[in-house]
Amino acid sequence: MSANAPRSFLRRWIFSTDHKVIGLQYYFLALFSALTGMVLSVLMRFHLVYPDARVRLFEWLWPAGASGGIMTPELYLSLMTMHGTIMVFFVLTAAPQSGFGNYLIPLQISAEDMAFPRLNMLSFWTTFLALMVMLAAFFVPGGAPLGGWTAYPPLSAVGEIAGPGQGLGMDLWLVSIALFSIGSLMGSINFIATLADLRAPGMGLMSMPLTCWGWFSTAMISLLAFAVLIPAGLLLLLDRNLGTSFFLPEGLVVNDRVLPYKGGSPILFQHLFWFFGHPEVYIIILPGMGMISTVLSVFSGKEVFGRKAMIYAMVAIAFVGFLVWGHHMFVSGMSPYSSMAFSLVTMAVGVPSAIKTFNWIGTIWGGRLRLEPPMLYALGFLSLFVSGGITGIFLGQPALDIYFHDTYFVVGHFHMIMGVAAVFALFAGTSYWFPLIFGRMMNPSLSRIHFYLTFIGVYMIFVPMHLTGFAGQPRRYPDFKEFEFMKDLAILHKFMTHSAFTTAAAQLIFVLNLFWSAWKGRPAPPNPWGAKTREWTP
Amino acid sequence: MCFAAITSAMVVRRSLGPDWSGIPAGWLLWANSAVLLLSGACLELGRVRMALVLGALFLAGQAAVWRGVEVAASPGNSFLIVFSGMHALHVLGGLAALAFAPLPLSRIYWRFLAGLWIYLMLLFTFWGNR
């Protein structure tokens, strides 16, 4: 730290403009959010196999949503909505990009700090405010919204007549997302300016580390994508509160009331939302791809295979990722001709991801493999990324999506890629850069146990989920009692729930390891892994 | 991209049915446009305080426009509010930043806001009210 470093605790650790502090603030915000989201998912999984259970805790927490201790459909749907929202935004968008990126970019390019340190601080606190507003939705009358993280109108637009959480809770959700988007935009501007302008002399764009390329391409698509989410949310907010009809057609009859809207289109919302929503998943995975490339390379003692191709692939994914949003809307009532076009481009965007996978294998091929914990997570990532990516080939074809849309096959697919592979990249990054950040090593035995339990656990959760998808089981059902064909799937759900309980519990090992090692871990040498990037060898 | 998204939403909305009745771009909106461009001119000439005053006047003028428009009465009204409201938010931020941002940066931003507003007025006049 420079000689003018602020002395007060508040300026050094809370309202800091230091990129390292801000990076850690984002990381721990994401960690807290992840644990919250995980608890929500455990509650969901519990309800799906024990829908009639009376649980005192539920009644105490949610007297209206769980009177008598039995979780109502509205409570289940709101837990589900918040699980998805918190995980996608406050964990997967915050940690890989803003957490790791803020900490490491200046170190990797030999800059003093990010280009706009005060804007950086503002972006974190905006994100923090967004989280507070989001969590507030749990505590207001009516509770949290229940339309899924995708919030399709008219369901999300008609207000409380659709369900208790669809009143104030839904408005808070929209405000939170708007704040989060603004925070993201500020962060993106900072990242782009920093990586474009503050690289060390002699470091051309192509010689920038792959991690920086991940953050760079992510920042660029983040800027364009979040800028579209804001109007989507704004127009929905207006429909809900000012009587406009952007997304609401004439003739809606809800709860025996004829609603006064006129001329809007529900599909318009889906277009705006997914124009953001698809690039969002690349925002989630691209930083992780950069980190995995780094870890695989260091622990194979080899340069990344096909480094240039890796860069081009990331840029291609970022760019083409803007042209595929319609594959979320094949059966939405959108023109079937558009569906064909979107399908073709969706298949095309799979190609750079395939290239990256081949190159990752090429990186470890003929390497000198050291199976330290970061490498375990990275190798696990490869398996998970292949598994999750392959189911994309099924979903990207409307001919098959006409069965799979809105089934558990989709839920399995996106959890494998986002909920698992992207998180393994976070685990790899955490254990890899921990010595740099805290000057200590994470306990390797605990890390290994965590890795094996989690790797096995996630397959035990999500493979059966794909099987229920084959059987055609729809998603977002609070229980399965109505349908004959779902009876045969009960055993899979039991298996998934118990696997989820175990895997969730195993994450405590990671959290314990993280905190304990930061305080009492074995002191680390300056470059314990023998890495070559500048953050280790300034 | 934000304004591009709203533009595409408006194009789609108009194509959905015969109930498009144009965008109410009255004289006050034109007057405000002049005020905004004047504000930009002041900034170009380095007269920051004048630019700030004119910017604030622009926002007040926009507020007056909005008072006269019922947002849900027609799709054209709705989009006018959304477009000009979003733009005004950006202007507000720019005014706040004028206080501490370096002048060249503010100039660039003001040019963007002015250019955006010109685009919007053209959109309203030649596409919205055709």
Added chain:
Amino acid sequence: MLPPDLSYHVKFPMLLALLIWLVAAAVTGLILARRWWFPEAINAHGVSFDSHLAATFLLTGPVFIAAHAALGWVILRYRGVRTASGPVENNRLEFLWTAAAAILFVGIAAAGTGIWAGVHFDPAPKDAIRVEALGKQFAWSFRYPGRDGKFGRTDIRLINDSNGNPFGIDERDAAGRDDISTAALRVPAGRPVLLTLRSRDVIHNFFVRELRLKQDLVPGMEIPFWFQADKAGEFEVACSELCGLGHHQMRTSLIVLPAAEFEAWLRQMHEQLGLPSQPETR
């Protein structure tokens, strides 16, 4: 740098590699076993779907297996070696696998276009039976046009669920007086059915697993959708777009009847309406 501890490099790679192979084997086995699987298809489209699904598995399955086999093999082969010896670049290989991926991915999608076209581009056959489907929170209604072959005018203000008028059929329109509203969808086997999908409130989705067909019902839109069921039976219809608190209870049946039974049912419905029963002329 930390001193390399080679003992665990020898033990653990075995464990990791085996685990990776085990995962791949388990996934492959579960899919091949088809214990939890698609129900039998009851239409020609469904049969085509199943073929294309198989083709997609044939493409992706070996890729999945090969990737995991390679991953496990690399871990075993290169554990504890002294120096890294592999290449860091091979442009020819890059080009080859890029081209292969592009051709295979785009190819499999192209191969499926006929199936999509069959559902959405081919117009319904002229002799298709017309039915309207209405989704509302949280029930399905279907409407048959009666012997005049015309659907009567509807008005949302006339909707009366408890009186059996979920569509809001206008009594004053003669065409609507013989419309038949039902809660389940009855169709004859072996004849095409043109379903027009409408929604009264929020987005719903019509999904029949055995037909391998799914389509959103969007308020403000009337979406045509045709199919032909060839096997008799009763099949569950599950709403597949979150529509609110009762989404999981929005269930009805697709009842496919042999042609004669369907005619008999239709006749019976006409009688119940008080119309003289005459055989279907179409």
